[in-house]
Amino acid sequence: MLSAPSQLLMRSADTFAQGKWLLVNPTDSHVTQQLNNPEIKVFHQYFDIYQQSCAVGHSEQHKFAAAYPCDEKFDGAVIYMPKSKDQAKMLIANVAACLNKNASLLLVGENKGGVKSAAKFLDSVSTQVNKIDSARHCALFAAQLDKPVKAFDLTKWQSEITINAGGLRYEICSLPGVFNHGSLDIGTAILLDNLPDIKKGRLLDFGCGAGVIGCYLGLKSPESEVVMSDVSALAVHCAKESAKINNLNVKVIASDGLMDVQGKFSAVYTNPPFHTGIVTDYSVTENFITQLKQYLAPGGTLTLVANKFLRYSELLEQKFNSVSSIAQTTKFTLYQCARIK
Known part of the structure; x- marks a missing residue:
């Protein structure tokens, strides 16, 4: 219909x-x-x-x-x-x-x-x-x-914003229509400010938006292979431009969820979407969590930040043997997940 x-x-x-x-x-x-x-x-x-x-x-x-x-x-x-x-x-x-x-x-x-x-x-x-x-x-x-x-x-519609988070200061490209255009959203700031040691290897920024998390990973772990994915062409464009601004050699791909992502990762990081247009939609993140097993390498971890009202903990506990809350505010929870079942 x-x-x-x-x-x-x-x-x-x-x-x-x-x-x-x-x-x-x-x-x-x-x-x-x-x-x-x-x-x-x-x-x-x-x-x-x-x-x-x-x-x-x-x-x-x-x-x-x-x-x-x-x-x-x-x-x-x-x-x-x-x-x-x-x-x-x-x-x-x-x-x-x-x-x-x-x-x-x-x-x-x-x-x-x-x-x-x-x-x-x-x-x-x-x-x-x-x-x-x-x-x-x-x-x-x-x-x-x-x-x-x-x-x-x-390019006349693009803007560059300065990110101060997780002990780093760097620039990001932004466009209208990209998540939290023109500023750093609170959830991503919480994720970056509370990240455990970044693993080396292949790292995935899922639902990358303008590339805030992916560029942080690339700057903090230059020896790692960073992949950023998003469903939005505007986000893919901005993430590529953000990588150029920071002289990073990263891979940015358009993907419907994980469908177009290839290979396995030692760690996955995400501030996942919960809207499709103006409609609240949890399915993208729920499918992402459900399908993640085939994308995590042995010993691979997931770091996910979400609004507290999004009850992802039960689903995460179904898929991982270890799920811990490593940071919380009145509105957000940062989860660290390991040992996928």
Whole structure:
């Protein structure tokens, strides 16, 4: 079954039946086929939906990237409202630069996801923005490009932030839409400030975001092989840039959970996600913990920080013989897990 925003979009399916359209961050893998226009291209910033969409068919229609290249021009585009409003602004700037003059630019999303207030961001490219449909607690807004559009440069949206944690000071690249954009989140700070001795060997930063933990590992243990993984193209881009800033030779990969991670690790570190878009979703972390056995080398350990309300301790104790809380605050617990069953 299609998501509510996609169902709303399908009510205007005739709009997308002809011409070159760009679909941005759809929340479903089948919506492209249902719109039934072979000239539709799809821009994905999330690797899970990208892989699922390619598996459905016509993989040549789909592109996974932090930014869409502006060398191809479209007659119209639809952006699915992201969780971050700053990411929405960046997407509008990127996508508008990919459109023909007077093209249509649409924004669809759930009301609770902020689509109504985000519609005003279309004012940057259009003198008139209209709500053209609403249903299923979602809204669809449309604008016609009639204002000058600047060339898009992703680096203009990047910022560098200074991390002071765990006895180190270093720089990290950040972009709108990446976890805790522009600052160090409390959970990751607790993890870095309370890390036990870092093991040597292959080290994994799972759900790496901008690369805060992975770069710390690389700086603290330069002889180790550090791998960082994330589902987000924006995070993968930032983690790679963060590694360059710190002159680190690390591997950064896009992965749906652990699906695209290869090999075994002497230690895994994570401040795992518990949201998919605006929806609370524990499945990514639960699947990660369940599948970790095949990725840990003998004697391998897991260091995980989580909000206290996320009751991961029972699941960790099912999978590890040793689970200890090595740091706690009123909001977070840092777990150290060893001897996987």
